Amino acid sequence: MPVPVATHTSPRAASVTVGVVQQSVAGNDKQANWLSSAEQIRSLAESGCRCILLQELHSTLYFCQTEETHVFDLAEPIKGEGHAFFGQLAAELNIVLITSMFEHRASGLYHNTAVVYDCSAEIAGTYRKMHIPDDPGFYEKFYFTPGDMGFTPIDTSIGKLGVLVCWDQWYPEAARLMAMAGADILFYPTAIGWDRNDSTDEQQRQRDAWQIIQRSHAVANSVPVVVANRTGFEAAPDSTNDAAGIEFWGTSFVAGPQGEILAQASTDQSENLIVTLDLQRTETVKRIWPYFRDRRIDAYNDLSKRWRD
Amino acid sequence: MPVPVATHTSPRAASVTVGVVQQSVAGNDKQANWLSSAEQIRSLAESGCRCILLQELHSTLYFCQTEETHVFDLAEPIKGEGHAFFGQLAAELNIVLITSMFEHRASGLYHNTAVVYDCSAEIAGTYRKMHIPDDPGFYEKFYFTPGDMGFTPIDTSIGKLGVLVCWDQWYPEAARLMAMAGADILFYPTAIGWDRNDSTDEQQRQRDAWQIIQRSHAVANSVPVVVANRTGFEAAPDSTNDAAGIEFWGTSFVAGPQGEILAQASTDQSENLIVTLDLQRTETVKRIWPYFRDRRIDAYNDLSKRWRD
Numbered sequence: 137m138p139v140p141v142a143t144h145t146s147p148r149a150a151s152v153t154v155g156v157v158q159q160s161v162a163g164n165d166k167q168a169n170w171l172s173s174a175e176q177i178r179s180l181a182e183s184g185c186r187c188i189l190l191q192e193l194h195s196t197l198y199f200c201q202t203e204e205t206h207v208f209d210l211a212e213p214i215k216g217e218g219h220a221f222f223g224q225l226a227a228e229l230n231i232v233l234i235t236s237m238f239e240h241r242a243s244g245l246y247h248n249t250a251v252v253y254d255c256s257a258e259i260a261g262t263y264r265k266m267h268i269p270d271d272p273g274f275y276e277k278f279y280f281t282p283g284d285m286g287f288t289p290i291d292t293s294i295g296k297l298g299v300l301v302c303w304d305q306w307y308p309e310a311a312r313l314m315a316m317a318g319a320d321i322l323f324y325p326t327a328i329g330w331d332r333n334d335s336t337d338e339q340q341r342q343r344d345a346w347q348i349i350q351r352s353h354a355v356a357n358s359v360p361v362v363v364a365n366r367t368g369f370e371a372a373p374d375s376t377n378d379a380a381g382i383e384f385w386g387t388s389f390v391a392g393p394q395g396e397i398l399a400q401a402s403t404d405q406s407e408n409l410i411v412t413l414d415l416q417r418t419e420t421v422k423r424i425w426p427y428f429r430d431r432r433i434d435a436y437n438d439l440s441k442r443w444r445d
Numbered sequence: 446m447p448v449p450v451a452t453h454t455s456p457r458a459a460s461v462t463v464g465v466v467q468q469s470v471a472g473n474d475k476q477a478n479w480l481s482s483a484e485q486i487r488s489l490a491e492s493g494c495r496c497i498l499l500q501e502l503h504s505t506l507y508f509c510q511t512e513e514t515h516v517f518d519l520a521e522p523i524k525g526e527g528h529a530f531f532g533q534l535a536a537e538l539n540i541v542l543i544t545s546m547f548e549h550r551a552s553g554l555y556h557n558t559a560v561v562y563d564c565s566a567e568i569a570g571t572y573r574k575m576h577i578p579d580d581p582g583f584y585e586k587f588y589f590t591p592g593d594m595g596f597t598p599i600d601t602s603i604g605k606l607g608v609l610v611c612w613d614q615w616y617p618e619a620a621r622l623m624a625m626a627g628a629d630i631l632f633y634p635t636a637i638g639w640d641r642n643d644s645t646d647e648q649q650r651q652r653d654a655w656q657i658i659q660r661s662h663a664v665a666n667s668v669p670v671v672v673a674n675r676t677g678f679e680a681a682p683d684s685t686n687d688a689a690g691i692e693f694w695g696t697s698f699v700a701g702p703q704g705e706i707l708a709q710a711s712t713d714q715s716e717n718l719i720v721t722l723d724l725q726r727t728e729t730v731k732r733i734w735p736y737f738r739d740r741r742i743d744a745y746n747d748l749s750k751r752w753r754d
Contacts, residue, residue: 267739286744306736308617308665309745317753341703345664348704352661355654356617394650395657427615428752430576435595436618439748443737444626 150416152294154321155180155188156409158388158401160368164210166195170221176408177225177233183410187232187294191364191388192302192327193248194236198382201372203278211240214251214262226253232260232292234299236325238279239264248280250299250325254292261290265301266310273331273372273382276303287313295320295415298359302326305346305363309439311353316428320415322353327366329384343385343403351395358393358421360413367404393421459725461603463630464489464497465718467697467710469677473519475504479530485717486534486542492719496541496603500673500697501611501636502557503545507691510681512587520549523560523571535562541569541601543608545634547588548573557589559608559634563601570599574610575619582640582681582691585612596622604629604724607668611635614655614672618748620662625737629724631662636675638693652694652712660704667702667730669722676713702730 157176161169173194180188193199195218199207212218218237226233232254239249247264254260264283268276287310289296298319304310305324314322328346330339354361367386375381389400390411399409422428438444466485470478482503489497502508504527508516521527527546535542541563548558556573563569573592577585596619598605607628613619614633623631637655639648663670676695684690698709699720708718731737747753 266741266744269739271733271735282741303739306665306734307740308621308661309740309748312617313745313747313753316747316750341701341705344705345703348657348660349664351657352617352664355658355661356615392650394654396650396653424580425615426580430578430612431616431618431751432575432591433749433751435575436622436749438622438625439618440742440745441625442740442742444622 149294151412151414152186153184153410153412154362154390155183155185156362156364156388156390156401157188157190157194158364158367158386158408159191159194159406160384161194161197161366161370164196164199166210166218169195170218174221174225177231178229180408180410181229181231185231185410187234189234189323189362189364190236190325191366192236192325193238194325196238197370198327198366198384200276200279201273201370201382202374203275204373207279208240208246211238211246213240214249214259216240219251219259222251223253223257223259226255227257230255232294232297234297234323234325236301245281246279247283248276248301250301252290252292252297252299260292263288263290263299263301265304267303267307269303287317289314289317289319298322300324302328305350305353308353308356311357315357315359319359320418321413322357322359322361324350324361324363326363327384329366329382332379332381332383343387347387347389351391351397354391354393355395356427358418358425358427360393360418361391363390364388367402367406393418458603460721460723461495462493462719462721463671463699464492464494465671465673465697465699465710466497466499466503467673467676467695467717468500468503468715469693470503470506470675470679473505473508475519475527478504479527483530483534486540487538489717489719490538490540494540494719496543498543498632498671498673499545499634500675501545501634502547503634505547506679507636507675507693509585509588510582510679510691511683512584513682516588517549517555520547520555522549523558523568525549528560528568531560532562532566532568535564536566539564541603541606543606543632543634545610554590555588556592557585557610559610561599561601561606561608569601572597572599572608572610574613576612576616578612596626598623598626598628607631609633611637614659614662617662617665620666624666624668628668629727630722631666631668631670633659633670633672635672636693638675638691641688641690641692652696656696656698660700660706663700663702664704665736667727667734667736669702669727670700672699673697676711676715702727
């Protein structure tokens with residue numbers, strides 16, 4: 137195919153520098169974890185990042201390895217202490233900040249929610265995780281009611297952000313709907329890892345699949361994708377088997393609008409990524425590979441079915 | 446995530462050996478090209494392949510580099526000479542054979558059509574390319590009316606085959622609809638290549654994007670994906686610029702249901718691939734990563750819109 141020629145017609149900024157914080161988490165002391173994240177956020181802001189993404193449920197351990205009612209004590213309202221902490225930080229540093237939280241919406245009603253700030257202590261927008269997983273070690277259906285806000289990008293000073301959360305990453309539908317609503321960049325805070333009992337080959341396939349599906353959302357929609365994943369081993373609570381738990385595979389990454397990897401973190405270290413995204417590139421790529429021109433919407437109705445039987 | 450445990454509950458065969466023919470094409474002598482393909486098909490059948498995929502429009506040069514009315518002479522009815530040739534071959538070799546053709550449906554009405562045989566000279570099913578590209582060097586909208594048969598897998602003795610064609614490969618919607626209709630394997634006959642004027646980096650991004658998006662269909666739907674792409678340089682007709690034309694990038698490949706590459710051809714050689722697919726693996730993968738369980742069909746209606754504005 138011919139060379140995409142650079143063009144400059146978008147009303148958005150020509151580029152934006154984004155930061156990603158990949159962390160291991162040692163315990164459920166939320167204040168300590170917030171301070172740890174804040175240190176990295178400050179460092180990234182000082183390095184010029186205008187938008188920073190934290191990983192899924194960064195305030196605590198990944199608590200879904202078991203189903204325990206006392207765990208609901210970790211939740212808080214959207215405008216709780218985490219909001220006060222991170223809102224103030226976003227305002228002070230004058231950044232767009234994407235956080236993730238265990239939302240207590242009402243008694244007996246909880247969500248896995250992303251909260252976005254835009255250079256202010258006020259909330260720019262929220263997203264409640266729409267697709268909720270449930271498999272051994274990831275008992276999320278016990279804790280989280282599926283989101284009821286749909287797939288709506290959050291408008292900020294750097295563009296419309298399509299924020300999705302973890303299990304959402306496996307669904308091309310979610311990314312497409314965000315892109316069709318004008319998302320300029322897709323963000324995935326996530327917490328996924330290996331079972332140490334799996335073979336190395338199986339572990340490799342899983343991590344590759346996870347990266348491929350998210351890179352494919354960049355390809356299909358011609359937008360950059362920014363992913364923050366947790367790292368470190370978290371033991372299964374109350375298990376007598378030392379191997380029981382999740383080895384979060386890190387590998388946070390940023391991909392450009394052709395799915396190309398622009399930066400990638402290690403599997404096993406707490407570290408940050410800094411990438412300057414060329415926001416004009418989306419327009420350039422879409423002009424030469426105009427997928428949205430040719431969608432067969434006359435033949436897509438069955439996508440809203442459970443199964444075509 | 447935990448180890449997927451092998452299970453054996455599907456009514457399908459436990460495995461099937463598939464073959465892929467990647468070829469360069471020297472001219473528009475259809476008989477010569479059919480004989481060349483037939484030689485490879487025979488070789489693959491002798492090696493044990495039960496299902497063989499040819500590349501897009503394998504009977505001729507890729508004729509869409511220019512818009513010329515005389516090119517319509519290359520088209521033929523579905524039950525034309527190509528049908529007679531390949532149907533007989535499928536019957537003789539007792540194989541499932543996936544061919545691609547320039548279909549003359551009626552005067553002034555043409556399609557880019559895949560025709561599938563199942564161990565018989567009779568046609569098992571057809572698929573008319575639904576998404577039609579059009580960009581410099583790929584003027585397909587001039588030649589092909591978009592398909593009007595929707596996304597329906599073709600039932601054969603080895604399973605339900607989700608046959609899609611080239612530009613369809615960029616659309617997660619197409620793969621999803623095939624999978625939701627029970628496709629056991631996705632097949633993509635394709636003809637895509639580089640502009641020699643592009644930088645090496647740009648060429649790399651394009652080929653990677655093409656492979657990522659198709660591997661992602663395997664991941665999203667937990668089914669294998671089989672891709673046959675053309676190879677070799679085809680000069681742009683009537684051009685005085687020797688560099689003008691398409692350098693088809695080959696790279697035909699087969700991926701398993703986690704998107705893992707099982708075999709991959711070179712960029713620049715005519716060659717065949719042989720892969721034995723474990724058809725039980727789909728069931729195993731779907732049990733541990735059950736994406737279809739959690740699709741938010743209540744929130745997907747806008748996928749049938751052109752844009753969410």
